[in-house]
Amino acid sequence: MTDTLGLDRGLAQLSGLAPKGYALGLHIRFASAHLMIQTYDPRWSEIYTERGYMLADPMVFWGFGNDGAIRWSEIDLPDPHGILDQAAGFGLQYGVAVACGPTSSRTIGGFARGDREFNESEIAEITSIVLRLHEASTPPEQLTPAQRMALRLIARGHRHAEAAALLGISESAFKARLRAAREGLFVRTTAEAIQRAQEYKLL
Known part of the structure; x- marks a missing residue:
């Protein structure tokens, strides 16, 4: 972490x-x-x-x-x-x-x-x-299943509200998962988080 x-x-x-x-x-x-x-x-x-x-x-x-x-x-x-x-x-x-x-x-x-x-x-x-x-700054060996799913949904083109509804959680809870994934991967944007997670084969 x-x-x-x-x-x-x-x-x-x-x-x-x-x-x-x-x-x-x-x-x-x-x-x-x-x-x-x-x-x-x-x-x-x-x-x-x-x-x-x-x-x-x-x-x-x-x-x-x-x-x-x-x-x-x-x-x-x-x-x-x-x-x-x-x-x-x-x-x-x-x-x-x-x-x-x-x-x-x-x-x-x-x-x-x-x-x-x-x-x-x-x-x-x-x-x-x-x-x-x-x-x-050791890169993470894994993301939590919740963080992975959140990144996957965004990568597939879902909007925040839509993705949150699919998971049955609030939009703010969904955004918190994305934020935790970004912090864990030490990037600023969700797009960078998706790219880095793919590079590290975490998705």
Whole structure:
């Protein structure tokens, strides 16, 4: 079950520890993250996305093959596109990569500052928060039968009132089931909840 409060608190702490921002992909499955948070300079994020750098980023490559934390300056992997040098041009001079979780549900984060290398205690604190966030955002293995049925009815095109009548419950009770499903899947809209539940084979 996703702990929304714990997530918000952890993300706020990471913002304080990484003055030049961070990118954190929680529970990456099939090349897509259950939750992606990005606070780097938006101009750099745009270039990174447009050029598909995630597939060539030495930091991400390190994250899929290692557990723990490493300073960017210590990553000894090819960077043919000069991604780390380009990032430095946007103030991301120094950084640390953190990775954890099984290969099938990996969490990888990059954290940056512009003034100096991260010290050992900062790296330990960032790693501890990332591990906590990984736990707090674990995708659900199942929805309740009531939540599944509510999502199925909406997916089939039923309106709230109609679906509630079919189930013999009030419209507000039906909406509560949808809300619980959205919260459990950590999405904002019911359409996203349906899509994510289908991806996780929960419907």
